[in-house]
Structures are given as structure tokens and as C-alpha cells.
Amino acid sequence: MNPFSYARPIAIDEAIGLFKQNSRYIAGGTNLLDLMKENVTQPEQLIDITQLPLHDIEDTAEGGLRIGALVSNADLAWDERIEQRYPLLSKAILAGASPQLRNMATTGGNLLQRTRCYYFYDAGTPCNKREPGSGCPARDGLNRIHAILGHSAHCIAVHPSDMCVALAALDATVIVKSSAGERRIPFGEFHRLPGSAPELDNTLADGELVLAIELPAEDLSAHSAYLKIRDRASYAFALVSVAAALEMDGKVIRSARVALGGVAHKPWRSTDAEALLIGKTADKAAFGELADALLAGASGFADNQFKIDMAHRAVIRALTDAAEAAVEGATA
Ligand code: SF4
16 A cells, blocks of 8 residues: 555535645545555545534425435434435445445445446556556456446446435435535436546546535335345345336326446436336336336447346336335335
């Protein structure tokens, strides 16, 4: 590990003021420390933000919730307001990592965790995300866990978070701050596809600090399901995951949200595909139509073609679970 300096500010503006080239903010450290130990990243300064006043979950004036960036994944998943009003988020968080990791990991850090592509973590191999321009050995190498949507010639990695898949479906907003002031980023615009710059996972500017995530007021609690398919029953990243939520009028769908995880460089949504369900009876045929549209353009590699069919089936199953929960008044 390379030498680095360490600072622990107590005010938000102080933390932002300390940021300079090759600094990193650190909170739970559940991903960053691994990256440092594996020599994937070599920050010259760590700014420990754990003393900043970002630990609360608060009601917003609009009837939603504002989640401080330092709320732990465990505290967020078990918060009564989240369990009752946003159970999709609670289920997604509890599907990820392990209890120990969820106790340490923070909401803001979860957004910023990096891909688990094998080559990215092996500093002895080329990788465009770690070292731009060096190549992407995953394309012709081991690519079972890689992307089937939105990939580029430069990178086929996937975003690893479960929480972010639910936040995408819930239309969350990320609130960030830099020396230029605060701004709000719609969740769908926070993460990015790899394109020709896979070293960039998101649209944060250098030094911008995540302050909070806001959830809108709308209540999808009676109609949601999170389905995660993985190689073992716990402590594994998703091969495919689905966050699904429906607004129902009896068995007729008034609106739908579907986000996919494990398939792209960011949580994958299509509002055009979701619109296909409006006014339809909630059944397998309608869900299949949405799955066709959501996965239009999907293409795999030598080891991950199976994900296309798996994702199609997972969308139908998650929506079926959500619809049945709606009719029965329970969640999947
Ligand atoms: Fe690197 Fe992306 Fe290729 Fe993995 S898929 S080796 S992260 S460039």
C-alpha cells in the first residue's frame, strides 16, 4: 500500500475544502480499503467523513424521506419508515453483502462502490477502467458475471449494488455538494454507461461529496418485489436482479417500475417499456411484453449469454410477485 495522509473534518464545507487532486472521501471503507490493498487505487489523501452531520433519516416537506449519506446500510434497511413506505429498498439492501458489511457500509458509499470485474481487481492485468487505454481482457476472457446491456468496446463491467437497483426503481434523487454549491441529480443520471471512458462510474465532478438521497412521497409499498438471482444463497453479487413495483387498480396496472441489476454498468430501466403495462391486466403475457422491450438490444459474450433468458424470466417472476402482493395486500 502507498503512503497517504489522513484528515477527519467535522464540517461539510471543511471536508470539501480539504479535497485536492487524488484525494478520496472515506466512510465505511468496505470497498475503498480493498481497492487500496489490491493496489487498484492509490489515493494521496483520505478524508474521513464519518464525523460530518449526515447520519439522519428525515421526513421531507413533500412527504418523502431524506437519507443522510452516512446512514449505514443496516440502519436504513431496518428503519421503520423504510420498511413500511419503501419495503422495496429494505429488501434490496438486505439481499446484499453480509450483516457485518451492512453495519459498516454507508448509503453514500453504496452508490460509489466499484465493479467486481475480476480483471479490475488484478493490478497485474490490463483494464480500461483501472488504466484507461490498456485494454479489456474481459471481452475475450472470463465474462460470466459481465454486462448484457449498455456495454461498450472499452468495458463490459456491471454495477454491483442491490440498493441502487431499488433506488432507480423508486425514482430517488442524489444530493451532492462541492465548492460550487449543491446540486440534485436524478438517480437515473447518477451512474453512467462505460462508453469510451469506463474509468468514470458516475457523473460526480471531482471533489463533489454525496450529502443525501431523497425518496419521493409516492407510496408503492403494497405492490413491490425484489428478486435477486446469484450463485449462492447469501453474500454473493447478483447475476441478475429485478426491482419491481406496480400501482394497481384491482388486477389492472396503473403504472409500473422495473429496474434490472447485474446486467449493465448502471441499474437498467426503460420508461418506454414500463409504459407498455399501463392499462393492462397483470398477467404473464403483459409482463413478458415488458421484458421483451426492456431487454431489446441485449447481447452477451462467451460465458454470459444465459443472463438474457435469466433476466427475461426474472422480470416476469418479480412482476408476478409484486402483482400478487398487491392483490393480497402483502409484499413479496
Ligand atoms: Fe476492466 Fe471493464 Fe474490461 Fe472489466 S470489463 S476488464 S472493468 S475494462
